[in-house]
Amino acid sequence: MVTIKVGALADSGDLYPFIPLMEGKIKPEGFNLEFEIIPTVQDINEAVLKKEVDVSVPSVAMYPYIQDDYYILSNAVATATDGITGMPILSIREMKEDEITKSRLIVHGQNTTAFTLYKLLIGRYGKLVIVRRVLDEIKALGKEGDVLVAVHEIKMMYALKKLGINVVKLGSMWDMWKNLSKGIPMPMGMVVFSKELGRELALKFKEVYEKSKKYAETHLDEIIPKDVEIMRESQKADIDEEIVRKTIWADIEEYNVPIDQVKRGLEFFYKVCEERGILPRVRNIDLI
The missing domain is CATH 3.40.190.10 (Periplasmic binding protein-like II)
Incomplete structure (x- = not known):
């Protein structure tokens, strides 16, 4: 049975969808999952560039460099539609x-x-x-x-x-x-899946990821203590549980933006960044 290596980012908003899978609340069928907690976004970006993980949560800005190697899960693109997490x-x-x-x-x-x-x-x-x-x-x-x-x-x-x-x-x-x-949603992060494992397995993982995400969103009281534990250990800091809760609530909105708006945001972001010489060209936004 194939084992999928998941590089989970130690940030509450990106971590919560994976916790039910990590804790066995949701169980995949037909494949195994191996989790590694990665402490920073830049570490994640470097891990996907080196193809050290099969699934991870890189920056949207990283995709032009990994577009030949990873699919984007269409139900897992963090996208801002207001100023709540507007950097x-x-x-x-x-x-x-x-x-x-x-x-x-x-x-x-x-x-x-x-x-x-x-x-x-x-x-x-x-x-x-x-x-x-x-x-x-x-x-x-x-x-x-x-x-x-x-x-x-x-x-x-x-x-x-x-x-x-x-x-x-x-x-x-x-x-x-x-x-x-002109008000198009602003993409920030994404969950990607290795193309080496194939599209069929990617779609199966997408389905189980969605189940895990929805479980987490409807069982936050179960999920938050584990989230806090991981965050404290990885960030070497005393993370307040209430702040984790607020962070997750903000990110729930970002991870549930309709796919047509997500795609508009990605298309505009890559187009304008290419035109201004900031990022390489994205030939195809490979959303599955």
Whole structure:
């Protein structure tokens, strides 16, 4: 029996759909699953580029580099349709636009959607500062870097409040994206499946993933304690259960955007990024 290696991202919003499968609440038929918890988005991006995992959750911006090797699960594209998780740009002081473009910019990694959107929507920066772990970013703000693109806004704001750090919201990727795209949904992350395992197996995995996701969404009280446990261990931080709950609720909306809107977002994102020389051409968005 084939074993599918899943690289699960240690982020509550992307992790919750996998937990019922990890915990045996939902059981696949005809294949086995082997899970590896991967702590950061950039680590995920590098793992799929090297084809070290069969299933994982890379940045949408990573897809042009892996399009020949992975399918996209159409029921698993995290897509923003409002500003709730719209990637705010944070600083510890007020800044004018020309100051932002000369700032030390903190992002998760070079292949992340956050950094790609920054290049698309703002463009220039003074120095790039890579801080892979989510909650380590706030320790760098005002020290190693001046401006932060906060992908995990809810966790970020809560952690900043706990540390007594006051921040200024200079803008958001969502607001700028909305103006550029005329309101098209903004894609951020996706679940991909290795083409080496074939389309038939990919469709079977998609079906069991959907069952797992729906189970998690209707049994959050069962899922959240495990989510918190994984997050605390992987992020080496004291993650508050209520923040995990709020993060998951925000991501439930993102992971349940209608497929026609998801496709519009992906098509526009890849088209405009190619036109501006930010990403390679995507020949075909291989949604299954």
